[in-house]
Amino acid sequence: MKPFSGTSLTDHALTTGEVLLTYWKVKAEYQWDAGLAMSTYLNGLKQGKLLGIHCPQCRRTLIPPRVFCELCFRPLDQWVELANIGKINTYSVSYVNWDATRRQTPEVPAVIEIDGASPGMGILHLMGEVGDTLEAITRRLKVGTPVQAVWKPDSEREGAITDIRYFRPIG
Amino acid sequence: MGYKNRVAVVGAGLTRFMRRALETPKELAFEAASAALEDAGLTIADIDCVVSVSAPDAFDGVHMKGEYFADGAGAWGKPYMRTYVGGGSGVFSLISGWYHIASGHFDTCLVVAEEKMSAALPHPQGCFNAIYDQFTERPLGVNLLWIFALEMNRYMQTYGIPMETFARVAQKNKRNGMDHPSAQPGIAGDFTIQSILDSEVMVWPVHRQMVSPISDGAGAMVLTSESFARRLSKPPVWIEGVGWNLDTSYWTDRDLCYPTYVEKAARMAYEMAGVTNPRRDIHVAEPYDPFAYKELHHLEGLLLADRGQAPRLAEEGFWDRDTETGIPASPSGGLLGVGNPIAASGVMKLAEIYWQLQGQAGARQVRREVRRGLAQGWGDLMQVGTVVILGK
Numbered sequence A: 001m002k003p004f005s006g007t008s009l010t011d012h013a014l015t016t017g018e019v020l021l022t023y024w025k026v027k028a029e030y031q032w033d034a035g036l037a038m039s040t041y042l043n044g045l046k047q048g049k050l051l052g053i054h055c056p057q058c059r060r061t062l063i064p065p066r067v068f069c070e071l072c073f074r075p076l077d078q079w080v081e082l083a084n085i086g087k088i089n090t091y092s093v094s095y096v097n098w099d100a101t102r103r104q105t106p107e108v109p110a111v112i113e114i115d116g117a118s119p120g121m122g123i124l125h126l127m128g129e130v131g132d133t134l135e136a137i138t139r140r141l142k143v144g145t146p147v148q149a150v151w152k153p154d155s156e157r158e159g160a161i162t163d164i165r166y167f168r169p170i171g
Numbered sequence B: 001m002g003y004k005n006r007v008a009v010v011g012a013g014l015t016r017f018m019r020r021a022l023e024t025p026k027e028l029a030f031e032a033a034s035a036a037l038e039d040a041g042l043t044i045a046d047i048d049c050v051v052s053v054s055a056p057d058a059f060d061g062v063h064m065k066g067e068y069f070a071d072g073a074g075a076w077g078k079p080y081m082r083t084y085v086g087g088g089s090g091v092f093s094l095i096s097g098w099y100h101i102a103s104g105h106f107d108t109c110l111v112v113a114e115e116k117m118s119a120a121l122p123h124p125q126g127c128f129n130a131i132y133d134q135f136t137e138r139p140l141g142v143n144l145l146w147i148f149a150l151e152m153n154r155y156m157q158t159y160g161i162p163m164e165t166f167a168r169v170a171q172k173n174k175r176n177g178m179d180h181p182s183a184q185p186g187i188a189g190d191f192t193i194q195s196i197l198d199s200e201v202m203v204w205p206v207h208r209q210m211v212s213p214i215s216d217g218a219g220a221m222v223l224t225s226e227s228f229a230r231r232l233s234k235p236p237v238w239i240e241g242v243g244w245n246l247d248t249s250y251w252t253d254r255d256l257c258y259p260t261y262v263e264k265a266a267r268m269a270y271e272m273a274g275v276t277n278p279r280r281d282i283h284v285a286e287p288y289d290p291f292a293y294k295e296l297h298h299l300e301g302l303l304l305a306d307r308g309q310a311p312r313l314a315e316e317g318f319w320d321r322d323t324e325t326g327i328p329a330s331p332s333g334g335l336l337g338v339g340n341p342i343a344a345s346g347v348m349k350l351a352e353i354y355w356q357l358q359g360q361a362g363a364r365q366v367r368r369e370v371r372r373g374l375a376q377g378w379g380d381l382m383q384v385g386t387v388v389i390l391g392k
C-alpha cells in the first residue's frame, strides 16, 4: 500500500506567515420562544417549583416535561409538582471551559434524579457546597447521594433553569 | 427481507490524520477518494453515484459543506447525497452507500467522509455547545466533555471499574496506532499505564490521554453490486449486515450505564447477517472509541461482552490485537491511537475491517483468522448507534 497523503502543519507555520490564512467572524444571535411544555416548566421555576408531567399510559412521570410521551406517542397534560430534592445519578468534575481553557476551581455538573419523577428521570445541573478539590468532591459525592435544590430568592428568579443556583448534598 | 443487490466493498483509502492539515476540505476529500478508487482499480468514470458524510457545518464555517466539498468527492454531475448522524456518520456513510446499491438503482457508489475541525476558533469544542438543550442546559455554561464524563462516571461507579482499566484501553489503542500509516503525530505511542493515569484531568474521570484528539482528515470507500464486483480482479468483501438506531434526546432520562441504541443497531445488523452468536461469529471489531470508556461501553452494547464485563475482559487481554482466543478490538489504533476527524474516523474503522479481511493490514494484521468483522459508530447527543458487518 502506498503512503497516504496529507500535509501536517505546525503552529510555527501558522504564526510566521509560512502558510497564508484568511479569517471570518460570524455573528449569530437567536431568540427562542419557550414552546408549550417549557413555558409551564420555566414558569414553575420562577415560582420555586420543579414541575414534571405524567403519562397515564406508560405511567411514567417525566422531567424535563414535554407535551407528548415519546414512548406512547400521545399528548400529555397531567402536570405534577415534584420535590425540591433528589439523588445523584452521576456527576463529574470539570477543569476545562467550553473553549478548552483550564479552570482554576472546578465546576461540578451532575445528573440529578428528582424525587416524585419516575426512577432514572433526571435533569442536568451544577453541584455546590461540595468543596473545591477533586479529592474533597469525590469523597463527598457518590451515585445515590441525596441532594436539595438551592433557589435564588423570589425577587431574582426570572423563569430560567438558573433560578436554581445549584444543588447541595444533604444528610 | 429482499434486497435487489448484494453489496461489495472493493476499495478503501485514507489521508493522514493531522491536528491541522494544509489541505482544504475539498483537497482532503479528493486525496481520499482518489486513494480509494486506485485501491479498487477504478476511475471516477466507473462511479454511478456519490455519498458523503461530514460533521457539523459549524466546524468549517461553511453552510452546506457537503455541497462545498462535493467536487473533491468526485460528485460533479452525479447523483449525490450527504447524510449526517454526528459522530455516527462515518460508519453510517457505508450504510448510506449500501442502500443506494442494494436498491438495485446503482451498480457503483463512491463513499467519501471528510472532516476538517481545525479552522474553528478558539477551539472546535465550542461548536458542540449547541447540541445541548437551549432552555434546560445551555444556560448552565455547558461544555462538550461534561456529558461523556457524566456517562463514564455512571459506568465506573455502577460496576466499580478501576481507572487503570480505562488507561489500559488507551494504552492498547495508542500502541496499535503506532502501526497505522494515517496516525496523527503525537497521538500513538508506547505509553505506560501510569503516564496515562498521570495525564491531566480534563473533566473527571476523563483524563487527557483517555480522550481522542482534534483532527483533520478524510477517508473513502468504493462499493459495487455483486455482478460488478465479480468482474474485478480482487476478491471482494461483502456488506453482510447494517443497523442503525437513535435513542431519546432527553439524555438525562436515559440509562447512562448501557448504550441500548447500540444494542438495537447491532441486533438489526446481526439479524441481517445471520449472526446468531456474535461472540463466536464476529472475529474482529472496531468499536467507536473517542473515549477509552466508550470502547468498553460499546463492546457491551454490541453484545460482545456481558454488561459490566468488558472491563474485566480488557484486563485479561481479550480485546488485544494479538489475542488468539478473544476478539481483537480497535486493531487500527482507533480514534485514541490514530486520531478523530469525526466522520473520517468512522471510515478509518470500516477500512480497517476491510483490510483485516483482505489480509492487507500489514503490521496491524490480527493473529487469529478473520472471516467476519464489524465497525460501529456513535454520536449525536450520545444517542445514535451505527453498525456495519463486513465478511468475506
Ligand SMILES: [Zn+2]
Binding pocket: A055, A056, A057, A058, A059, A060, A069, A070, A071, A072, A073
Ligand atoms: Zn407514555
